[in-house]
Amino acid sequence: MRRVLVTGGGSGIGRAVARDFAAGGDHVTIAGRRLDALQETDGGRGMECRTADVADEASMKALFDTPFDIVVANAGMGRAARVADTSLDLWNTTLAVTLTGVFLTFREALAGMKSGGRLIAISSIAGLHGEANTAAYAAAKHGVMGLVKSLALEVARHGITCNAVCPGWVDTPMAETAVANVMKRFDIGRDEAEARVFGQKPSGRIVKPEEVAAAVRYLASPEATMVNGHGLVITGGET
Ligand code: NAD
Numbered sequence: 361m362r363r364v365l366v367t368g369g370g371s372g373i374g375r376a377v378a379r380d381f382a383a384g385g386d387h388v389t390i391a392g393r394r395l396d397a398l399q400e401t402d403g404g405r406g407m408e409c410r411t412a413d414v415a416d417e418a419s420m421k422a423l424f425d426t427p428f429d430i431v432v433a434n435a436g437m438g439r440a441a442r443v444a445d446t447s448l449d450l451w452n453t454t455l456a457v458t459l460t461g462v463f464l465t466f467r468e469a470l471a472g473m474k475s476g477g478r479l480i481a482i483s484s485i486a487g488l489h490g491e492a493n494t495a496a497y498a499a500a501k502h503g504v505m506g507l508v509k510s511l512a513l514e515v516a517r518h519g520i521t522c523n524a525v526c527p528g529w530v531d532t533p534m535a536e537t538a539v540a541n542v543m544k545r546f547d548i549g550r551d552e553a554e555a556r557v558f559g560q561k562p563s564g565r566i567v568k569p570e571e572v573a574a575a576v577r578y579l580a581s582p583e584a585t586m587v588n589g590h591g592l593v594i595t596g597g598e599t
Contacts, residue, residue, distance in 0.1 A: 362386045364580075365428040367414050367465055368435030369407075370397025372532030373482055376569035377432055377576050382407055384577070391423055392435065414461030415453075420468050427472025430580045433465040434482040438497030440538060451496045458500035463507055466522070475519030478580045481508050482572070483524040483591060485599055505591055512589030521588040525575045528595035529558050529566040563596030 364381045368374040369390025382388045382405045390398050391412040398409035412423045414435045436458040439450060466479050473479075486494060487501030505524060512522040529535050535557075542553040558566055575592050578584055593599055 362429045362580075363389070363427070364430040364432070365389045365391065365423075365469070366432045366434055367391045367412070367461070369401050369409075370394055371401075372534060373527075373530055373569045373572050374432070374434040375401040376573040377434060377482075378407060379405065380570070380573035380577055381430070381580075386430070389428070414465055415456040417464055420464040424468040424471065427474070428469060429474070429476065430478040430480070431465060431469040431473075432480045432482065432576060433462040435461050435465075436482065436500070438486075438494060438500070438534070440493045440541065441496070442493050443495045446496055454496040455500050455503070458497065459503040459507070462504050466507070466511060470515070470520075473515075473518075473520055476582075477515075477518075477520040478584075479508075479511065479515070479520065479522040480576055480579050481522075481524040482576075483508070483526045485526050485528050485593060485595060487524070488526055488591060488593070488599070508591065509589045516588055521579070521584065523579045523584075523587060523589065524591045525572055525579070526591045526593045527567050527572050528561075528598050530572055531566055531568055535566065561596060562598055565596070567594055567596065 364386045366374050366378040369378045370392040378388050378390045378401055389408040390401055391410045392398050393413055395411050410423055413419045462481050481504050483504045484501045486498040487505045491498050508522050508524045515522055538557050539553045542557055575594055
């Protein structure tokens with residue numbers, strides 16, 4: 361049975377990824393800051409729930425007391441702000457969680473990972489091109505892509521792959537918060553706020569968390585053995 365770790369497993373994409381692996385019969389560990397949210401993800405599926413802060417080195421060292429075959433660095437955060445309005449605190453927190461958190465997750469995972477292992481980051485299309493009002497988040501996600509591409513070259517000869525998925529907007533609490541903030545800030549209704557935040561979508565909709573989970577499942581599969589250092593875009597044709 362494959363041992364899978366998903367960080368930020370208490371909501372959104374992490375929850376969908378964890379449930380997808382559990383449904384496939386894998387042994388799943390989910391890590392996050394809130395035990396109640398992790399237990400909700402589990403919902404009796406037999407997952408192991410571990411509290412951990414991905415930005416905290418000691419916490420991440422403690423999390424990897426047993427080795428994993430598949431590690432999904434999903435935890436991340438971002439808040440909309442123009443560069444001129446981005447405080448140093450917001451900048452540092454965004455990078456600590458969204459970039460350093462992935463570095464710590466992968467570095468600790470490597471110690472016990474055997475040939476066939478999979479390192480998968482949940483990046484974003486914000487890691488591939490710039491976006492106004494989200495510089496800290498985009499900088500962190502670009503950093504994730506640099507880490508993924510570089511680490512892929514280090515682990516390839518050990519039979520391990522390191523890849524990312526790069527979704528556009530996904531229907532999760534993160535997207536909901538972005539829409540709610542725009543509704544409040546501009547005193548507008550949901551439809552207008554969604555149009556402003558999400559923009560025009562070729563497919564007419566944003567991505568479902570389960571569609572990201574399916575891409576992660578592929579990158580973790582034996583069929584993806586020669587896919588390495590890649591960022592798999594999931595946008596319904598937007599980019
Ligand atoms: P979300 O807010 O529901 O999930 C983020 C998870 O990370 C939460 O469970 C949160 O508790 C956890 N987390 C945050 N800081 C943490 C920390 N320090 N330690 C441990 N856990 C922490 O949002 P989501 O959309 O599911 O986001 C998951 C990932 O997907 C993030 O990396 C995000 O950047 C990325 N992503 C999201 C979208 C989107 O539109 N929702 C698009 C592209 C990429």
